[in-house]
Amino acid sequence: MPPEAAPLIGRWIDHFKCDFKISRTRGTKFGDYRAPFDGKGHRISVNYDLNAYAFLVTTVHEFAHLYTWNQHQHKVKPHGTEWKENFKKMMQPFFEKDVFPADIKLAITKYLNNPAASSCSDLNLYRSLRKYDAPKENIITVEKLPMQSLFKMKDGRVFRKDEKLRKRYKCTEVATRRVYLFSPVAEVEVVEQ
Structure with a gap:
């Protein structure tokens, strides 16, 4: 502190x-x-x-x-x-x-x-x-990803960023095609396409 x-x-x-x-x-x-x-x-x-x-x-x-x-x-x-x-x-x-x-x-x-x-x-x-956190390598927030880009969570699941709703982003899990809502500040790792 x-x-x-x-x-x-x-x-x-x-x-x-x-x-x-x-x-x-x-x-x-x-x-x-x-x-x-x-x-x-x-x-x-x-x-x-x-x-x-x-x-x-x-x-x-x-x-x-x-x-x-x-x-x-x-x-x-x-x-x-x-x-x-x-x-x-x-x-x-x-x-x-x-x-x-x-x-x-x-x-x-x-x-x-x-x-x-x-x-x-x-x-x-x-x-x-x-803004005062130490930089994290390969980590980005969902809001900073371009639309339709792929990202993965810590557990390895891969998602596609689809569209912004009111406050959250609608994202589709690639393997299951299930739709999830993500906070704009959720930290994820970019997946190279």
């Missing part, structure tokens, strides 16, 4: 008596919060391979869950109004410390108008955060 943010996150870990772990990459999520259960206290994990800014945003997201749980336990929705307010509040110190570059700060400010369950669902914020 950005060095200026670490002292505050450290204080949160101590204050909330939280078991904070840096986790292996999980394809389905960047971070996770677990409420106290069976003698274990609060637990937060964040994927190790996120860039510093994505790591911080994910960490604050998970701490907002912890703080909301302390206030309401299971009486509110995980990403409901209470969590949204806590997330906004908990992001504020990092704006005051000017931790984020201007483009990410602008994207987070827009995102904070109505935070979603995942920073991935806000494409503007996701794209801003991704």
